[in-house]
Amino acid sequence: MMVDEKKTKLTSKHGDKTFYFCSASCKTTFDKDSHRYGHA
Numbered sequence: 001m002m003v004d005e006k007k008t009k010l011t012s013k014h015g016d017k018t019f020y021f022c023s024a025s026c027k028t029t030f031d032k033d034s035h036r037y038g039h040a
Contacts, residue, residue, distance in 0.1 A: 001022055003020040003021060003022050005020050008020050008021060008022070010022070010023070010024060010026075010027045011027075012027060012030055012031055012034065014030075014034045014035075014037075019037075
């Protein structure tokens with residue numbers, strides 16, 4: 001899914017990358033196990 005980085009306020013950092021999310025539930029899922037998803 002494409003997320004407009006300029007419009008979303010839902011972000012998380014993993015290493016030196018910032019990830020942007022379309023919904024709070026997606027961000028929560030990522031935050032619970034960022035190592036699983038943060039390699040992208």
